[in-house]
């Protein structure tokens with residue numbers, strides 16, 4: 239059996255260091271917002287080339303808190319419209335909704351799966367105040383074109399980089415991250431962060447994440463409790479130095495898939511050189527049959543994602559939308575096994591089976 243992602247094996251090399259961190263944590267007896275969170279925030283800010291990093295509870299909260307902070311700062315007002323890709327994980331859209339803003343869904347480019355800048359401009363109204371860009375599967379969205387639109391219409395730009403740790407970012411300076419265990423930089427539980435160069439935004443998010451309080455027992459905002467957990471920060475600090483090497487391994491696997499999978503019925507992704515391959519996603523019109531065939535051969539695959547956000551039960555307000563490219567992608571995508579610990583023999587086997595598939 240080849241699992242889609244053997245997360246236990248991904249974390250195995252760090253086992254001894256994790257145990258040491260746990261021992262230190264227990265000896266220290268400081269459980270919330272301690273040295274480990276502070277050190278991780280510094281290290282992750284440096285790793286993303288940002289001035290500030292604020293650890294938060296998870297990737298969804300990172301988005302929600304960022305937009306809420308912009309509201310508290312007076313840059314946004316509840317009811318403002320935020321452009322967001324229709325083809326994303328639903329959390330991107332939930333973060334906008336939770337801040338009382340209005341998501342405006344834009345179709346992706348069918349080759350890159352990321353938001354199509356051409357579709358953005360036609361959705362801009364007097365109420366449009368921002369764009370939430372998503373670097374889906376680990377591939378940079380077309381930031382040049384998006385930044386240009388942002389300047390032209392004076393829009394705030396936030397990047398949902400939950401799937402893009404280690405990407406060489408270009409463009410805006412405010413990015414949200416998830417450290418959900420399966421991500422390229424995964425914690426051993428829920429965790430997230432926002433990075434930015436905007437000091438006011440950083441202090442507002444920090445305060446909002448801690449009951450709206452900068453000084454203990456004095457509350458400036460109607461805040462939340464969404465802090466990066468001290469123990470998760472300690473574990474993340476163990477893994478962070480190896481992120482680049484793990485991403486290189488992902489890239490090597492992706493390059494094998496890209497050059498060796500040869501089957502007319504399978505569409506390979508169009509990838510830029512700096513893709514960090516959180517996921518390797520192929521497309522086929524006969525996805526159910528391919529997934530079953532692979533499963534019968536002991537190869538586990540997943541679908542990211544089977545139901546488009548605008549088709550979800552929770553998103554009734556979007557049910558009327560016609561988003562054919564997003565829907566086509568959701569009907570055809572299949573994610574192949576991808577992780578830094580996937581062995582060559584298994585990759586050989588996956589490629590061999592894909593090439594032998596006759597649908």
Ligand SMILES: Cc1ncc(COP(=O)(O)O)c(C=O)c1O
Nearest residue numbers: 296297298327329330400416418
């Ligand atoms: C694109 C995207 N945005 C946001 C999130 C939310 O992150 P979390 O699960 O940490 O809340 C995820 C992943 O789960 C994601 O893939």
